[in-house]
Structure formats: structure tokens, C-alpha cells
Amino acid sequence: MVNLQRETGAGRLLATLEGPIRYALLTWALDRDIFNRCSNPVREEELSRSLNLPDRQLGLVLRALVAAGFLEQGRDGFCTASDILPFVTSGSSRNMVETLRSMSQTRLTGLDQFDALVAGSSPGGQRRLFDDAHWDASHRALSAFHQALAAEIMVTCLTGLPEWEAAADLLEVGPGSSVVSRLLLAKRPDLSITLFDLPPVAQRIEAETDGLCVRVVPGSYTQSLPEGTFDIIWCSMSLYFHDQGLPELIGRLSQRLRPGGVLVSFHEALTDQRTSPPEHVLGRLLPALRQGDVSFADGEIAGAMAAAGLVRASHSIHDTPFGRFRLDAARKDDTHA
Structure with missing residues (x-):
């Protein structure tokens, strides 16, 4: 039962204090391998012995993990919550522990310097936003994120x-991994796929696509785009790093479409004067304070598509475990082709 008093006024203020505790519980559980230990029910005393921790202290933490929704408690002991089990246990194809650790570093770095960041006096704020080294280091975490849940959602967007059905080829801009490509080729083995990413990431993708019929092109869209034209150009959470403005980038991407081809974007869409959805506004606050706000406003990408001359636009909103996203698609005019 939802306690409405906890969602308004004083209740909302007090509930906020639980945020750091939930995060501490999660990181402790990951560090202590609790989720693997509890993949099947385990009694408290057995955990106490194996972890060499005092019963009383451990019991408090285990019950807090239940309250937070990370564990379940039954007659046979404590067990990892069924809905998070595939994402936190070793050997699972959907394990996203590395993703959680990487995202926490990105989202929480600078929290101890919050006032200095707001004042613009924190060091490191002038670094280039998410440069080659950042994405190179994040490759494994991003691949795990795609494998765990994101790629499935993206493939649904594309196959819809x-x-x-008629597309002969697809260009994915900034894929970060080969996971989406593998799923697409399982549905359409005849589809020709080009993956375009920063050089160090492209090298990693090429290594993991051994035996997969894809073309991997290294480069940066601030400088160039792959040669040729495409029926579908797919851009998922990748258009942030333009250096001459979004309309210019969308214009160049549209030139790589065949007549009748479609440019597809899957990005956040901030609403209510950039105060919503909260998962994007709050989750991206520290990176924005450190290195600039790159999030897109609702309709911003659609406007750039229209300015580039793309037509027959459509959009839909998708609620995902990683936030609310807007899918925009617009086509290159084929009436004069």
C-alpha cells in the first residue's frame, strides 16, 4: 500500500534522507557479493558465519535490504529479490553490476564538491565532455547495459x-557496442549494418563482432560521416556531442539518407521548462554542472529534423527502466527521386 503522506510536503523531504542509505546498502551488497550468496534462500546465521560478521549488525542490514526491495525474506531465509536477480548475479547474460558501478561514478562524481560546482569554481569543469578516453573506459559497462535491457527496447523501436522490412541497410551512430546489431541480424540476416563510433570504441566493437557481418567505421561525427547512403540511420543517446549545433549535425546526417530513408532518434525529452522527467534532470545534474548540460528538450530533435527538410515525421514516448525517452523518426522526401 502506498503511503501518500510520504509523497508530499514534509514526507517527501524526510523520504529524501533515505537516498544515501539505499545507495550505501546497494554498494555494500555488491561489494560483499550478497546477491550471489542469496541467489537461493540463505539463513541469517549461515551468512553471518560465511561473512564473519556479527549476527546483530548483519541482521539489521539484511532487513534493511529487504525494506529497500533488494532482498526478500521467507521461512528459509533471505533471497535476492526475483525482479533484480538477473541483473546482479554472476553468470547472467543480463548482469549489469559493472554498469551500475560505472553509472554511479559518472552521476555522483563531484557530489562532495557540490557547492563549488554550483559556484563554477570546482577544478575539472573545463574538461572536454565525455571524450574518447571516457567512452573507451566505459565500453564494457555500456555493453552490459545494452545486453541487460537497453538493446531489447531499441530493437523494438527499430522493428516497429x-x-x-524493406530496408536494405542501416547506419548506427555511436552504438557503443555490437549488441543491437546482433539482435537485428538475428531478425534480418540480410540487413547490411554499418557501426560508426570513436576510434578506440570502434576498435573494441570490431574485436567483439568477429564472425558478425557488420562494417565498423572509426571516426567522429564532428569531423565526418561514413561514406554512402542508408535506408535507416539510428541514433540512440548519441547526438549530444555536436560542435556546430544540433541542426547542423542533423542536416549532415540527413544527407546520408537515401530518398525515402528514415532518420531515427532515441533520446530524452525534457519538459516543464526542463524540470521533468526527474530521472534525467536529477541523474544528469552533476555531469551537467561539471561539463555542461547536453540534454535535449521535448521537440528539439524533431525541430532540427524539420529544419533539415525531413518529412513525414512521427514520434512516440517510451517509459523504460532507465527513464522516459522520446522516439523521433523523419524521412527524406522521395517525391522527386
Whole structure:
């Protein structure tokens, strides 16, 4: 039962204090391998012996993990909550522990310097936003994120396009991994796929696509785009790093479409004067304070597509475990082709 008093006024203020405790519980459980230890029910005394921790202290933490929704408690002991089990246990194809650790570092770095960041006096704020080294170091975490849940959602977006069945080729801009490509080729082995990413990331993708029929092109879209034209160009959470403005980048991408081809974007869409959805506004606050706000406003990408001359636009909103996203698609005019 939802306690409405906890969601308004004083209740909301007091509930906020639980945030750091939930995070501490999660990181402790990951560090102590609690989720693997509890993949099957384990009694408290057995955990106490194996972890060499005092019963009373451990019991408090285990019950807090239940309260936080990370563990379940039954007659046979404590067990990892069924809905998070595939994401936190070793050997699972959907394990996203490395993703959680990487995202926490990105989202929480600078929390201890919050006032200095707001004042603009914190060091490191002038670094280039998410440079090659950042993405190179984040490759494994991003691959795990795609494998765990993101790629499945992206593939649903792509296969739902009217152009999907007839498309001969697809360009993915800033894929970060080969996971989406593998899923797409399982559905359409005849599809020609080009993956375009920063050189160090492209090298990693090429190594993991051994035996997969894809073309990997290294480069940066601030400088160039792969040669050729495509029926579908897919951009998922990758258009942030333009250096001459979004309309210019969208214009160059549209030139790589064949007549009738579709440019597809899957990005956040901030609403209510950039105060919503909260998962994007709050989750991206520290990176924005450190290195600039790159989040897109609702309709911003659609506007750039229209300015580039793309037509027959459509959009839909998708609620995902990683936030609310807007899918925009617009086509290159084929009436004069």
C-alpha cells in the first residue's frame, strides 16, 4: 500500500534522507557479493558465519535490504529479490553490476564538491565532455547495459518502423557496442549494418563482432560521416556531442539518407521548462554542472529534423527502466527521386 503522506510536503523531504542509505546498502551488497550468496534462500546465521560478521549488525542490514526491495525474506531465509536477480548475479547474460558501478561514478562524481560546482569554481569543469578516453573506459559497462535491457527496447523501436522490412541497410551512430546489431541480424540476416563510433570504441566493437557481418567505421561525427547512403540511420543517446549545433549535425546526417530513408532518434525529452522527467534532470545534474548540460528538450530533435527538410515525421514516448525517452523518426522526401 502506498503511503501518500510520504509523497508530499514534509514526507517527501524526510523520504529524501533515505537516498544515501539505499545507495550505501546497494554498494555494500555488491561489494560483499550478497546477491550471489542469496541467489537461493540463505539463513541469517549461515551468512553471518560465511561473512564473519556479527549476527546483530548483519541482521539489521539484511532487513534493511529487504525494506529497500533488494532482498526478500521467507521461512528459509533471505533471497535476492526475483525482479533484480538477473541483473546482479554472476553468470547472467543480463548482469549489469559493472554498469551500475560505472553509472554511479559518472552521476555522483563531484557530489562532495557540490557547492563549488554550483559556484563554477570546482577544478575539472573545463574538461572536454565525455571524450574518447571516457567512452573507451566505459565500453564494457555500456555493453552490459545494452545486453541487460537497453538493446531489447531499441530493437523494438527499430522493428516497429514502417521501413523496417524493406530496408536494405542501416547506419548506427555511436552504438557503443555490437549488441543491437546482433539482435537485428538475428531478425534480418540480410540487413547490411554499418557501426560508426570513436576510434578506440570502434576498435573494441570490431574485436567483439568477429564472425558478425557488420562494417565498423572509426571516426567522429564532428569531423565526418561514413561514406554512402542508408535506408535507416539510428541514433540512440548519441547526438549530444555536436560542435556546430544540433541542426547542423542533423542536416549532415540527413544527407546520408537515401530518398525515402528514415532518420531515427532515441533520446530524452525534457519538459516543464526542463524540470521533468526527474530521472534525467536529477541523474544528469552533476555531469551537467561539471561539463555542461547536453540534454535535449521535448521537440528539439524533431525541430532540427524539420529544419533539415525531413518529412513525414512521427514520434512516440517510451517509459523504460532507465527513464522516459522520446522516439523521433523523419524521412527524406522521395517525391522527386
